[in-house]
Amino acid sequence: DIQVTQSPSSLAASVGDNVTISCRASRSLSSYLNWYQQTPGEAPKLLIYASATLHTGVPSRFSGRGSGIDFTLTISGLQPEDFATYYCQQSHSTPNTFGQGTKLEIK
């Protein structure tokens, strides 16, 4: 199975900050790495797919990049609604696997 490792596991930031979350895979994913946002009690929501494509309706302050084994999710100008937990997921191979999550908290 492909392992995906996210870092950091938690992050404290302020409204207006720029933050970056990383995901590293145990082998190449090409560009098949996707990002989700989850708030407590809710299902995850797709933010970015295929490394860098913004899902419909997702604000442009979210961006993704990377290929191979290293990927990043950047949020530029944090908004109050962005404080949540973020997950990466690889869809390159089955079983699809998720990172362990990054909890973004208010500083």
Next chain:
Amino acid sequence: QVQLQQSGPGLVEPSQTLSLTCAISGDSVSSNSAAWNWIRQSPSRGLEWLGRAYYRSEWFYDYAESVKGRITFNSDTSKNHFSLQLNSVTPADTAVYYCAKGREKRYNWFVTWGQGTLVTVSS
């Protein structure tokens, strides 16, 4: 707009079968472009993909090795829903279970999710 509505019991006894259903609106379970996934989430295991089913003139199934042999997916085109059965459950199967719409091959990102069902395995 696609919506997924889950149903099923929230409590299952050990060694019994966990059964959940995901009703689809705004799409077809036999769509030639969709795959229907089950995913679960627990504090100990995080988000865990259980498998997917998709129809391309016939049904195809991918199951995670962690549950292979215990898991079955079914679909009902008349009711436009798909279902999960997980046999011989143990407390380790306690989790929030989600259905989600994705696609086949490497395009399996989850664009739509069900609301989640907390299933507790306990006597």
